[in-house]
Amino acid sequence: MNDDAFLSITDLSVGYGATRVLEHLRLTIGRGEFVALLGASGCGKTTLLRAIAGFVAPSAGAIAVAGRDVTRLPPDRRGMALVFQSYALWPHMSVAKNIGYGLKLKGLPRTAIDRRVGEIEALLGLSGLGARKPGALSGGQRQRVALGRALAVDPQILLLDEPLSNLDARIRLKVRHEIRALQQRLGITAVHVTHDREEAMAMADRVVVMEAGRIAQAGTPEEIYNRPASAFVAAFMGAENMLALNGTVAGDKIHIAAGPHHGAAAVPRDGRVLASGALEARFRAEAVQLETLDAPRATEGLALSGHVEAVSYLGGAWRHSVRIGQTPVFADAEHALAPRTAVRLTIPAEKLFLFDTPSPSGAAAPATDTHPTATRASRPDRVREPVIS
Amino acid sequence: MPLPLLGLLLVLPALAVIVLLFVVPLAASVVGAFVVADGFGLGNFVKTFALYTPDIVFTVLIVSLSTALIGAFAIAIGGYLTLGENPRAVAILRWLYRWPMFIPFIVVGQVLRTFLARNGLMNNVLIGAGLITPLDATSFLDWRGIVIAFVWKQTPFVALLVAGAMASVDRGTLEAARNLGASRARILIEILVPQVATTLMVSLVLSFVTMMSVLSVPLMINAQSPTMITADIAFRINAYGDYGVANALGLVSLAISACAAIVYLRHSVRERA
Numbered sequence: 001m002n003d004d005a006f007l008s009i010t011d012l013s014v015g016y017g018a019t020r021v022l023e024h025l026r027l028t029i030g031r032g033e034f035v036a037l038l039g040a041s042g043c044g045k046t047t048l049l050r051a052i053a054g055f056v057a058p059s060a061g062a063i064a065v066a067g068r069d070v071t072r073l074p075p076d077r078r079g080m081a082l083v084f085q086s087y088a089l090w091p092h093m094s095v096a097k098n099i100g101y102g103l104k105l106k107g108l109p110r111t112a113i114d115r116r117v118g119e120i121e122a123l124l125g126l127s128g129l130g131a132r133k134p135g136a137l138s139g140g141q142r143q144r145v146a147l148g149r150a151l152a153v154d155p156q157i158l159l160l161d162e163p164l165s166n167l168d169a170r171i172r173l174k175v176r177h178e179i180r181a182l183q184q185r186l187g188i189t190a191v192h193v194t195h196d197r198e199e200a201m202a203m204a205d206r207v208v209v210m211e212a213g214r215i216a217q218a219g220t221p222e223e224i225y226n227r228p229a230s231a232f233v234a235a236f237m238g239a240e241n242m243l244a245l246n247g248t249v250a251g252d253k254i255h256i257a258a259g260p261h262h263g264a265a266a267v268p269r270d271g272r273v274l275a276s277g278a279l280e281a282r283f284r285a286e287a288v289q290l291e292t293l294d295a296p297r298a299t300e301g302l303a304l305s306g307h308v309e310a311v312s313y314l315g316g317a318w319r320h321s322v323r324i325g326q327t328p329v330f331a332d333a334e335h336a337l338a339p340r341t342a343v344r345l346t347i348p349a350e351k352l353f354l355f356d357t358p359s360p361s362g363a364a365a366p367a368t369d370t371h372p373t374a375t376r377a378s379r380p381d382r383v384r385e386p387v388i389s
Numbered sequence: 390m391p392l393p394l395l396g397l398l399l400v401l402p403a404l405a406v407i408v409l410l411f412v413v414p415l416a417a418s419v420v421g422a423f424v425v426a427d428g429f430g431l432g433n434f435v436k437t438f439a440l441y442t443p444d445i446v447f448t449v450l451i452v453s454l455s456t457a458l459i460g461a462f463a464i465a466i467g468g469y470l471t472l473g474e475n476p477r478a479v480a481i482l483r484w485l486y487r488w489p490m491f492i493p494f495i496v497v498g499q500v501l502r503t504f505l506a507r508n509g510l511m512n513n514v515l516i517g518a519g520l521i522t523p524l525d526a527t528s529f530l531d532w533r534g535i536v537i538a539f540v541w542k543q544t545p546f547v548a549l550l551v552a553g554a555m556a557s558v559d560r561g562t563l564e565a566a567r568n569l570g571a572s573r574a575r576i577l578i579e580i581l582v583p584q585v586a587t588t589l590m591v592s593l594v595l596s597f598v599t600m601m602s603v604l605s606v607p608l609m610i611n612a613q614s615p616t617m618i619t620a621d622i623a624f625r626i627n628a629y630g631d632y633g634v635a636n637a638l639g640l641v642s643l644a645i646s647a648c649a650a651i652v653y654l655r656h657s658v659r660e661r662a
Contacts, residue, residue, distance in 0.1 A: 055564055076570030088561030092583040102569035153569060 006031035006189055007052070007157060012061035014044075014051050021047045022213045024061070029206075031066075034183050034190045036204035038197060040236070044213040045193045046161060052191060053082045053159050065156065080157040081150035085165060087142045089134040095145050096121070096130035102153035120148040123182070140171045147179070151186070158183070160192040164199060176203050197237055201225065209233050231280050231355045239282040239353055241329040243304075247354065248276045254354060256302060261325040265302040267349035278357035285319060285330035287351035293342040301348040304329075308341045422636035433637035440634075445641060447615040451532055452600045452645075455539035460593050462540065463547035467585075468577040471555040472563070490545040497542045498609035505529035505537065505610070534610040535617070539600050547592040554588035555581055590653050597649045601642050618642045 005028040014022040021044045029035050037045040050056040052063060054075035062071045070078045081102075089098050099120050100113045108116075121127045124144040134142055143163060150158060163179070164172045180203045183190045194200050200207045201221035208218040209232075216236075217229040228234035235242075246257045249269060256279075258264040281302075289299045297303065306324040313319075317332040322343060331345050425432040438445075466486050473479040489497070504510045507528040515521045529537065558581060566580045582589070607617040618638050625635040 053568065055568075075564075075568045080568075082565070082568050084561040084565060086559055086561045088559055088565040090562055090566075090580055090584075092586075101566070101571075105570045105575070149565070149569075 005029070006033075006066055007191075008064045009048075009052070010062045010064070012048070012051060012058050012063065014047055014056055014058050020213060022051070022058075025213070025215060027208060027215065027218070029189060029191065032187045032189055034180065034192065034203060034205045036192045036194055036200035036207045037210060038194060038200040038207050038236070039210035039216075040195060043210040045195075045210050048210070049082075049159055049161055049191060049193045052157075053080055054078055055082075078157075079155055080159055081153055081155035082159040082161060083146050083150050083163045085162040087134075087146040087163075087166070089142060089145055089149070091134055094131050094133055095126060095137070098134065098145055099148045099152050102149065106153070116152055120152050123151075124148045139167050140175060143167060143175060147182075151188075156189060158188050158190045160190060162193055162195070164194070164196075172199070179203065209236060211236075226350075228282075228353055231282060231353075231358075234282040234353045234355070239284045239287075241283050241285065241288075241331075243281040243324070243327065243329070244357065245279045245281050245354075246277065247274070247279045249274050254279075261306060262302060262304045265349075267302070267352060267354070270350075272354065274354060275356050280355045280357045281347075282353040282355070283347045283351055286317065286332045287347060288329075288331040289346040289348070290320060290322070290331045290333040290337070291344055291346075292337065293344050295344070297344070297346065299346045299348055301346045302352055304345040304347070306343060306345065308337050308339050308343055310339060311336050418636045418639055421632055422640045424633055433633040436634050437637040437641065441618070441621050441638065443615040444618060444621055445645075447532070448601070448617045448642070449645060451535055451617065452539070452597055455536050455543070455600055456593050456597050458536065458540045459544050459547050459596055460589065462544045463551045463589070463592070464577070464582055466544070466548040467552035467555045468581060470552045471558075471581060472573050472577060486548055487545050489542050490549070492542070494538075494542060494603050495605040495609070497538050498606045501534055501538050501541070502530065502609055505534050530610050531613070532611065535606055538606045538610060539603070543596045543600065547589070547596055550592040551585055551589050554585035558584045587657060590656055594649050594653045598646045601646050 007029040009025060009027045012022055012025045013020065025048065027035075037048060039045045047056055051058050054070070054073060054077075058071065062069055064070060065079060075082075090101070093101065096114075096117050100117045103113045103116055117130065118127075121130055124147060126141065126144055126148060129137065129141065134145065137145065143166075146163070160179070164175055167175060176199055192200070192203060197207075201224075204221065206218060207221055207224045209216045209224060211230075211232050217224055217233045219227075224233065225237050228237055228239065231242075243262075245259070245262075248255045248257070252269050253266045254269055254272075254274065256262075256265045256267070289301075291298070293305060304324050306322045306329075308320050309323050309328065310321040311318055313336070314332075317334060318336040320331050320333060320337060320343075322329055322331050322345060324345070329345070331343075337343060422433055423429045423431070466482065470479055470483055473482070492500075502509075505528065506512075507526055509528075511529070512521070512526040516523055516526060562580055562584070563576055566576045571579070602619060603617075604619040604623055607620045608623070611617075611620075618641065622635045622638045625631045625638065
């Protein structure tokens with residue numbers, strides 16, 4: 001997909017004062033590709049976008065567009081247009097003036113500007129609003145004016161800095177499909193910054209998950225979602241449930257040793273690079289088959305036993321908080337099970353993500369001698385801090 | 390006691406202060422402008438315009454020119470503080486530009502008197518630097534001296550308000566313009582200044598009214614004719630005890646100030662439309 005490396009970022013480092021925000025970052029983006037930079041606040045995704053746009057000077061590394069080095073060029077000479085999180089519309093100018101300003105700066109004649117502004121307004125469904133000031137528009141309309149202002153100058157690369165975060169939830173779902181459709185229609189290369197994993201997956205060809213100034217994983221939405229490269233990526237992509245296991249890697253199989261609250265299981269290695277010993281297992285609440293302990297076992301996989309502590313309806317499924325030994329995990333089921341019910345959780349092999357437990361086993365690792373299956377769960381409402389190895 | 394009465398009682402002290410210290414003297418001055426020897430009439434105004442029309446025109450021109458220059462300098466200072474890319478220069482300017490605000494008008498007049506005189510510091514420096522010969526040295530203690538004093542004293546005040554307003558402008562709006570290729574001058578004029586236009590207008594109107602009422606600067610720098618209305622008012626009272634003409638002159642300067650306020654109001658109404 002990105003063989004031609006239209007936008008290439010090589011060994012990019014950016015720091016503010018003594019703090020390093022980006023560290024030797026490498027990324028290539030193909031022509032016409034839609035890439036989402038996904039990460040929690042402070043991971044450096046906006047800094048990366050601003051460095052690409054030319055608003056942040058890198059301390060090392062290079063940025064090239066179609067083989068041309070743009071690292072030291074001012075923002076307007078890079079063939080890129082940035083859509084700001086706050087939209088940054090000029091409140092004293094009408095919609096038409098906002099959209100046409102870039103063309104005016106290029107010295108185009110007035111008739112050409114008017115024609116292009118008309119095209120952009122029609123493209124974005126803003127026809128008839130040209131004379132309004134931004135203050136008289138709704139959030140969604142402002143967002144489209146900001147997009148129109150960026151597209152009017154016909155940039156090679158469109159940079160989007162959390163452009164949907166100021167919209168309310170329902171409009172956001174609509175606008176993200178609109179932006180994606182527009183990007184495909186225009187065939188423009190786009191880099192989109194977001195902290196919303198669903199938004200990143202819905203919009204992008206490729207998702208780049210960032211963690212503490214580095215790329216944790218880059219791949220298609222399916223790859224990121226189904227084959228997370230690290231515990232951090234797994235947690236960020238929703239696999240918040242965490243268990244500590246012991247396993248032995250043998251050939252194409254990983255044999256998980258039985259513990260007081262789970263049975264033994266063998267899962268395919270599937271190309272994973274793992275060492276035998278303490279493993280960190282992660283899985284999503286919706287990946288679990290939840291049934292009462294006395295029901296016949298329907299699915300293959302790792303079976304855990306515990307009891308229901310609480311249950312709530314999320315719409316579509318009931319979310320159960322289940323205690324496995326000392327560890328609470330979340331598990332979804334179509335039917336609600338009453339609190340204190342003894343249950344079995346079965347996690348199919350392909351939905352069980354396994355990683356080496358980071359060493360040294362200080363505060364981060366559970367004490368395995370007293371409770372072999374003692375686990376540490378992370379709270380789903382909070383992004384887990386990256387484990388430092 | 391019924392609640393409305395209690396409320397009235399509570400605002401009464403403030404109201405009394407305004408009425409006694411502001412409304413009554415203003416009314417007395419306005420009425421006084423129309424008092425002539427045999428009752429009421431326009432005699433004071435006839436005399437005012439006959440004697441002081443050049444001074445009224447002079448005052449309007451001086452204060453208008455000063456206001457325009459103050460606006461230009463304040464935009465330049467605020468613009469550099471907001472858009473300047475050399476952090477050290479910005480820090481120095483930020484520290485420096487406010488000082489004249491804390492110096493009273495009379496001290497400004499005194500300082501500029503010694504600085505701008507024919508054998509003052511400015512000419513001595515220029516002669517010493519070989520830029521002009523002693524024969525070319527002229528005194529700036531005329532209309533130019535008043536304008537320099539006003540601009541020097543009032544620019545920091547306007548710059549302070551304008552720079553504050555500029556600092557609160559969404560920086561994204563500046564970066565968006567830069568992203569599309571606008572130069573810093575264009576960003577200043579087309580993006581930044583329009584967003585702080587209201588603050589700029591308000592502070593310029595306030596400056597205009599302040600300059601209309603300064604007595605010390607024209608007395609110290611420009612003790613010749615034509616001079617400013619304030620000097621004429623002082624002269625009418627001190628030399629002749631002529632409160633009638635003094636009040637008429639005061640009313641004229643009030644009318645000029647009101648014109649500035651009306652210009653501002655019309656502008657802000659159009660902005661909102």
